[in-house]
Amino acid sequence: MAMRHRARSAPSSPLTPSSTMRFMSRDIRAKKIFGFSVSLILINLASIMERADENLLPAVYKEVSAAFNAGPADLGYLTFLMNFLKSIASPLAGVLALHYDRPTVLAIGTVFWALSTGAVGVSQHFRQVAFWRAVNGLGLAIVIPALQSFIADSYKDGTRGAGFGLLSLIGAIGGIGGSILATIMAGNDYWGLAGWRVAFIMVALVSLIIGILVYLYATDPRKIPGNHLLDDDDYERLHLVSKDVLPPPSIWRDSLVATRSVMKVRTFQIIVLQGIIGSLPWTAIVFFTMWFELIGFDNNSSAALNSLFAIGCASGAFLGGVIADRLSRHFPDSARVMCAQFSAFMGIPFSWILLTVIPQSVDYWSAYAVTLFFMGITISWCATSANNPMFAEVVPPKHRTMIYAFDRAFEGSFASLAAPAVGLVTEKIYGYDSKTVNLANGSAEGAYALSRGLLTMMIVPFGVCVLFYSPLYLVFKHDRENAKLSSFKDQEMV
Template sequence: MMRVKKIFGFSVSLILINLASIMERADENLLPAVYKEVGAAFNAGPTDLGYLNFVMNFLKSIASPLAGILALHYDRPAVLAIGTVFWALSTGAVGVSQHFQQVAFWRAINGLGLAIVIPALQSFIADSYKDGTRGAGFGLLSLIGAVGGIGGSIVATLMAGKDYWGLPGWRLAFIMVALVSFIIGILVYLYCTDPRRIPGNHLLDDDDYERSHLSSKDVLPPTSIWMDSWVAMKSVMKVKTFQIIVLQGIIGSLPWTAIVFFTMWFELIGFDNRSSAALNSLFAIGCASGALLGGVLADRLSRHYPDSARIMCAQFSAFMGIPFSWILLTVIPQSTDYWFAYAVTLFFMGITISWCATSANNPMFAEVVPPKHRTMIYAFDRAFEGSFASLAAPAVGLVTEKIYGYDAKTVNIANGSAQGAYALSRGLLTMMILPFGICVLFYSPLYLVFKHDRDNAKVARFKDQELI
């Protein structure tokens, strides 16, 4: 029998899962933090840099269903380890690449690794918490993961301006993250226990555990991996709550993808590496705190308003992106004299616009499908949302260059550029305010369908138990 391993009362599995989340976020934040240095090393402008982000995000999205297929038939620690090895090796390879095409190739492989890891992480957390507490669980995962994002951005930004043993700092940052990620992946494989294999788990009654145990002993006939995957895919795709959340997510993810240009924008304004890193860190701290706040608040409100509380929290969070984007990108003068104004705005912007995933999307996904389909629903969410959202980074570059006249050949990034900063800010504004507004509207149909889908999932689970 599988038992939960603990250290000082804390689950080893959850500790390692959160460490994996830290490194996943650090990995995602590496390249945006060193856009200026990478652009200089490969003579690349905003459109080229946006293309690197697009390649990674697009592969991360379209390959996400692979995680759902693997998780149906293999323990999630093994699935996580496979994905981690992919992302670690590709991150290290980016650090030693000599040509832009090589960087693009390895960013694509990086996306494949993240495609396997992220849905498996989300379903692992969903299976580790009860209904009514998942908002806090996802919020805590986001908060801890943000430590990695902040750390990755700070370390990369500070290292980027120096050489170490003849190696540019940004390259060494990639190699360091790759090494630590690889070690975490091995530890996850060796010491994590899948919640589905733990007897007494609140999500797995005795009959379910016995069935899983018998299946692993070949007492029950094996099922086809492709047939199971096809059934799971069809089941997930039919859920209206899933369809609506994915639709709003396609639009709602655009601003978050555009935000990767913040570091470059700060440096164009004239802020040095340390000031830019500090601004990014304050925004990340705000987002991490907001994710936990939104998750906990939605959990508590859902006890009184189970059919609507999570939706209201998500709509409030998406709406707050509109005024804060306007203030940040147009109201505050684009000058290094206003660092404090940027810092305060970014911090409170992060606190208020980061609720959607932890307060609504992820907890609601766990409630509208049977437990065995949870990895699949998170995987398809990433597949649809991410593939469209990945267009935002190159779109920001195109708008900045074609409409607002940004010219990579004439802009002096090293010393700042008022013209370049203005052009990039307008490109960011275009890709943020409108999507936030549409996102608010697209959440509304959930008031009509969420309760029905949640009840259907409960009925489906009871039927499965009766068949057993």
């Protein structure tokens, strides 16, 4: 934190940064560990804990179901509450990022999610769990868009696919760790507490520590002179505004201007439209752990299957980002769209094989493992190969947090309906009965009902998603050129 304040010391001239400022800016940029920027290391650590937090509850659905006598629909509502709040509150991240350093924004969100995660671990009633999951969603709403825009500002055009892929790959470590930790600990007691409760408390403490470190030591790339996004005049203007040398802008006026700028971008509209449908399968996937355990797999086997799927998704996200970067050098207007359509299409055959072709028996663990791994590799490209890099190219840099925030707001709010929808379809159409299903030893009837509910919420959305990407072939180039022109005009005004 002290480093950030020293970098903003008053300049000796209204037009040229002082030699002291130049020295401090070089010092900030020189902060590296083993050749990696401290800021990016801390941002990726925050991503690890964010993904760990998201994966905790789905990994212990069975134990939570037993502790609170909750069925799939009730569990789905918990996921709905978190995802819905995470979505509708996302524009708050964009508003905060217009006027504060993103490390500060990240720290605020981390405090919300860490405290609420710890509170879930000590909750004694289902309503308490529901309340704290909603608060958890508020924290994640602030963190996720800030993380995405931080990465977008840290990489240049043509390399952002790899940058977002690396963030996803590293963040997946947290998802895998959180899932494994919760699933394995769930079967034991520690110091008189159920294992799943201890897992929530542990993740909360580590998340809080990471948030404090981000606040103290991470540096917003917008504030670093010499960054490819800012020239000296841009930095000087930001410095003068921060010192109240120039009139402070209206937070509401700036937010409204940014919102209008984002909303009228057709590329944004199309990606959000496909994302509303394309996010449904990913929300439904949170029931995989419960489905594995209903088949009869124990905690360790279920954790291993989830880990293989997560490893596949992480590897695929990075692979998709790199492939799209390479192809976009030759086909800048269409390569990212083609990669996204390929990835969405692959969700159809893999979902069918996983949920209907492989017999639902513990004897087929290897078949599930192979299918889940390759499914993860192929269906995880859309965000890193297309959505996130394209967002960064169709708006000026100052509006990037806002575009990621509104993307989460629209996509997530609708996608959050998938979890309770899976529960309702499973119970009302396919006859799942939480009172008769034996969660301890598995249930063939319960596994079959849940698999059909999952199938319903996966195959159709994947197919629709492929179609909805198509208009981007016509509009992306135009929006990208408009964003470059807008950035050029802003620089001339400065």
